[in-house]
Amino acid sequence: MGLLTVALLGAVSVGPVQAAEGEGGLALSALSFSPSTVDATAGDASATLNWTVTDGNASAAAVSGDVYVRQVSAAGSTVGPAFDISYSMQPNGSAMTSSVSGNAQSSTYSYDFNVPQYAAQGSATWTVVRVTASDDQGNTLTVGKDRLSEFASTVTAKESVDSTGPTYEDVNLPPDAATYLYIAAKPVTVAYYIDVADPESGFYKGEVTVAGPGGQTASGKLKVVTAGDGNTSCGPNTGGWGSNEIICSVSVTIPAGAAAGTWAVSRIRLTDNAGNTSVYRGLNLAPVQVTQNATLQAGDFSIDPKAVNDWPAAQKLSITMKPNGVRQGLTSATVWTDTGCGGSVTQAPSISADGTITVPATMFNRSKECTITGIALVDGAGDVAAYGSYFDGPDLNLVATQIPDTTPPVATSASLSFTTIAASALPRNVVLTADVTSFAGVSGYSITIYDSAGRPVSGGYGGLSAVTEGAVQIVVDLPQGLTPGVYTVGFELTDEGGLYAQYGYANVGSPAPSGPLQITVTDS
CATH class of the missing domain: 2.60.40 (Immunoglobulin-like)
Structure with a gap:
């Protein structure tokens, strides 16, 4: 479908038509297409569908439902899918008709139905085949095509002719699908993806048949579904905005006790929205191997x-x-x-x-x-x-x-790359080297630098490549502005499991393993 245009109108008169009534006084009192004939050969034709729903229940405050439009042949049979026009008296975020006035006792709707450009013949009729309604009191209404024939419920279109059926490009198993199937007392289901194209009227539905040894077959059906927002899907995990080219998913169930050997897609039947059908036979696509684990x-x-x-x-x-x-x-x-x-x-x-x-x-x-x-x-x-x-x-x-990580890392020794520096040489980095052992591997650190009074003056943290045994090197930033004096470095090691050990901190953890890590800042 194309873009949707919806507005609330006054009651639409279609002559002396008796209302089609449902439970609790819900009724379809008017419905008509205008104009009743269009030329869709250029692809931009539309006909406005107006309808009125009344509700005899004075307590009702909300009404919603669906109007289904479908192509109908001269013999009365349906062709292609139904177009679902959802409506609601009050905006609800999902209904196609989201603008309405009036109240639940009488609400009138308008929808611009975009007449499809292609059909199997030069003239096609589109008919409202079903109308549903429900209110917030639990009352419902369903009007079928026989009763709808009493309304002006059809539009006849001059059409561009679509005389060819759909084609397919690829048939594949999902990327993570098993290509071997074990069958014993229960069946197995195989999922396929099929890329279908129909550039004119669009793809509608189809069937995929899988053949195995001894002439055994199994099949699965696929069908395009259009949601209320216009989004199309064709089986699980598919989606798009049209059916002219669409990837469909289809599941085929191979029955329990099926013959062991190769099963492959052997036949594809595809039908478009104009009713044209293409059948592809003699295929051998996307094979899977069925086994009962009887020989090997x-x-x-x-x-x-x-x-x-x-x-x-x-x-x-x-x-x-x-x-x-x-x-x-x-x-x-x-x-x-x-x-x-x-x-x-x-x-x-x-x-x-x-x-x-x-x-x-x-x-x-x-x-x-x-x-x-x-x-x-x-x-x-x-x-x-x-x-x-x-x-x-x-x-x-x-x-x-x-194996759970229950042992924190251990530093067996630690040293600094230098221990004396002039204040004028700051800022400067010093490297702390620690020999560690760790079950889970040391992968993180933090540093704190204390002055002689035990006050933190600088610090940092970072990550390391996990080390289970050996040396780790940590860069310690000595900032500019440190006054002459003795500074102590405390460090913390964290392993892959989140356990940690602290060394040389002022009030927690263990002493540094090789004695205090101290740096003297001089005035020259």
Whole structure:
């Protein structure tokens, strides 16, 4: 649809039409298109739809509803989608008709319906096929097309002819989708994305069929939906502002007990808003491999280590299993994980003397845990085995957990790059070097400089690359204006887990490990 124009009008008279009534006295008392014929070949035609809703309930204070307009053929069948014109007596932020006057007992609305430019023939009729209303007292009204025929509810348009059906460009699995599917006692659902184009009347609906071994098939339907704000969508996680070119998502459910082997998109049926249909057969797109783990199998799954110190850096994990029924060697082993870690693809994994294979995963720095969600094996004969919740199978129960950080960092020694400086040489930086040991790795610091009376005169803080053992160097800023005297440096070390240790501060923490860190400022 194009832009919307809505205003409240006075009651519209359409002749001696009896009101279509609903519960509680709600009624459609008037409805008409003006003009009743338009020329839409240039793409800018509109017809104003006026309607009046009355409510016999004197307590009603609000009325809202929808008017549905649809193309209707000469034989009375509908063509293409319905256009949903939402309305509300009072603005509510979502209704197309947001400007209204009067009251709930009689409210009249106006909407400029943009007549589509294209149809399957040179003349097309657009008809109000349903009107709904409800008030704040719980009363409702639904008026169907038979009763609506008593009103001037149609507009006939001269149209540009759309004689071709939609086309598709790409059919893909989502980026994170499994290409192996484990099927046992329950079905599995495969999601596809399909890029559809129809530059004239726009795409409306379709069906995707997936074929597997032995002639087995499964299918899923897709459809463009236009929201009240004009935004279009075609399945979950899609959106746009039109249907001339749109990416749709469609789900296909492969039934339980389906034949093992390759399943791929074999047929696509697409219909546009003018009723033209395109059918594409003999396809072999976006294949997935279905398995019942009947030929190639695996067992004895384990993960090592189960307790991991990933505080200072990411850590490698080893996933071990014992494959059975391997034909012509293993081609690949793939590991999927949750967000706390990363999986891997191992090409041609070798089988050890004890019959096991080991493949890696990575537990990311500072992750609380790493869960292996899926493991898939493929052998040289094309057999597949898939395990884990990633494939809708039982959980593998392979989890590595982070070892808690319970030990603060320790500084075993500390020194300054110089201990005497003239006041005239300030400002100047001095480097504090500390030898540390830390389970989680020292990654932050803070500094305080005290004068001889124990008053802080300067300081700073910052981050470090995590150090578990060895020297860290911290730059201490000696500001201009320090008067001659002795100054003491206190420092704090913080590890990756947030634990800290303080040294050389005036009233807290421990003494500096190698004695007080002092700098003498001289007057020359």
